[in-house]
Amino acid sequence: MTTVRQAVFDLLRSLGMTTVFGNPGSTELGFLDRWPTDFRYVLGLQEASVIGMADGYARATGRAAFVNLHSAAGLGHALGNVFTAYRNQAPMVITAGQQARALLPNLPFLGASEAAAFPRPYVKYSIEPARAEDVPAAIAHAWHVAMRKPWGPTFVSVPADDWRASCWPVPARVVAQDVAPDPALIAEAARAVAAARRPVVVVGPEVDQEGAGEAMVRLAERIGAPVLTSPFSSRLSFPEDHPLFAGFLTAAPQAVSEALAGHDLVLVVGAPVFTFHVPGDAAIFRSGTPIIHLTTDGEAAASAPAGTSILGSLRLSLPALAERLPEASGRVPPPPRRRPPPPAPAHPIPAEFLLHRLHRAMPEDAILVEEAPSHRPAMQAQVPMRRWGSFFTMASGGLGYALPAAVGIALAKPERRVVCLIGDGSMMYSPQALWTAVQHRLPLAVVVVNNGGYGAMRSFSQVLQTRDVPGVDLPGLDFVSLARGMGCPGARVTRAEELDDALAAAMRSTGPALVEAVVDAAVPTLYARS
Structure with a gap:
């Protein structure tokens, strides 16, 4: 014993x-x-x-x-x-x-x-x-x-x-973690996908989580259909520079329904059907459009309001489906996705300009950890992610995730630069994590987007047509002093011409470094009104 x-x-x-x-x-x-x-x-x-x-x-x-x-x-x-x-x-x-x-x-x-x-x-x-x-x-x-x-x-x-x-030792055991999909349902899904004239693929975070990214790309290319990222995907779902990538679905029922309305089949891979944040008309579920759902998550399968859900490990499901599809679909690929022009510098700094310059400053193999929800549409437009395992955010609405998560990711991947993109409100939920980053001398660049308040709340006030909401402004915060108090160097940037040097220094730092960027407090649009 x-x-x-x-x-x-x-x-x-x-x-x-x-x-x-x-x-x-x-x-x-x-x-x-x-x-x-x-x-x-x-x-x-x-x-x-x-x-x-x-x-x-x-x-x-x-x-x-x-x-x-x-x-x-x-x-x-x-x-x-x-x-x-x-x-x-x-x-x-x-x-x-x-x-x-x-x-x-x-x-x-x-x-x-x-x-x-x-x-x-x-x-x-x-x-x-x-x-x-x-x-x-x-x-x-x-x-x-x-x-x-x-x-x-x-x-x-x-x-x-x-x-x-006292106790007896516990022997190590092997327990299988993968579950194979139902072959009959996979065959039925293949027939439906092959017969569709205008299919669309919606991809979520389970793909990257399972290490099934390359299998997902091969399946999408076999189908030849546009690929959308699912609402609130917490990881890279599909390479955002791929010709088939068509953009991001928002978490609003009406907006999702409109985005999918022109298609005669929806294949959802590794995501719920669907994650919503505001109420609205989910017409897609009444339209009769077939929805085929591949997932490892039994709860997501059970909660799907329409379609056929096929449970199974994606690293098994995706190749199984691809093998049953014809070599060439004959479908016309979607037109190239429009990219916004580079934003112009201004004073105060536009958030889009900050994110454009951040993308240029980041090393090619950097890992981005994001918790700036009011700036997510701008981030998606200005910071295209391409590598599997290169992007993480939270699947919930609970704040205080990104900074400690970035520390954990940097501990796991010390050979890569980790960039934490975080809003000023979010930063105040778990600032203590900076101290741990300093103690371990982690290659972590923290970019605080300071718009003087809870930008998401400002946006939701517009969406939900509410006025004079208290508690959304955050004056008087000094993130550079906060960082220095824990041993982390920092720089505060208020003008566009100062941005490149501050970001470059943070990316070169041998330990953690913080850049506080004071940006325009303009209210972003998160969702189309439902």
Whole structure:
């Protein structure tokens, strides 16, 4: 036999989970005692930042991250980014300390009355083991569930005195992660796609997540149809310089219906059907247009209001569908997508100009992590993404994701420049992550788009026809001082002619660097009115 602590460390080694993201407390000291030299502990200064870093690391590596939080209050701080990790399908095993078992009947300090219930429903599996000796097996179970598609976070609550208990080691196991699609449904889908005269393909984040990007490109080229990115796609869905790429769907039912109205078949790959943010007339679901849906996500399949959903790993589904299609469809390729002309400099700096210059400054293999939702249409126009694994954002609306996620991605990919594009409002949700980036000297450029407020709220006020909404202006923030207080150099740019030098310096920095760009506060248009 061995101890629970030793069994857990041996298990983590066998699973390749030797990087631990955490924020420690007294109930975790039994786990942290005599920290092994072959493990890396990544300290975050607030639990939401810890989860965001683990999320970015997990999504960049394709492997579940291990997280150690502090008791109930610490998990409570983290829940916003736990929700985001669930929506992002980011695999991770979250552990949190619990008060000693002997004290639990007496409502002790730091005790969680219903620890396993606390993070539900935004974890795939949650448990506080009934016995100390069950802790290693519970963590193994949590890892396998986190890595079962669709990926996601899991949770294990560990009482403080469990780590020294005796237990049997947990052997490493192999559990299949891929599920093959129904061959009959794939054959039926192939017949429908081949017969369509004006098909369209809508692609989402599961493609990049599964490493199925090249298979997706081959399928699209076999079909010869225009390709659109699904609403709120949290990763690169299709190379945005490809001749078949036709643009982005917005999260409004009427706008989606109008974009798809001219087509006689819609093939949706790796995305829900569809993610909406505002109400409206979803005429596409009443039109009778066939919708064929390929996904790994059973919940997305169950919630689709129309069409045929085929469950299966995309790395198996996409080649299977392509093999059943004819070599040449004879379809006329879509016309080249119109690109906006380069924006002109002005004062104050237009957001479009900032994003155009950022695109020119970024290295070819840079990874962009974005949380500037009011500027997303401008980013999509000015910063075309081309490489798989080069773009990440959040699938949820919870703010405070991008900066810690960028830190986690930089820890996972230290050989590449990571660029965090973040709004001024978003930046204030998890600024603590900058400190971690400084401690690890990560190649991270943080570009804060400062438009003096919550730009998305300003835009929604127009969409929803509301007026005089309080709490949307953010005067008096100094992001350069904030960064310098954590050891990160920064520069504030207020004029267009200063921009190129500041961005170039941030891209050359051997550690993290911040650029605060003060931009025009003009209200962007996020969605067509529904």
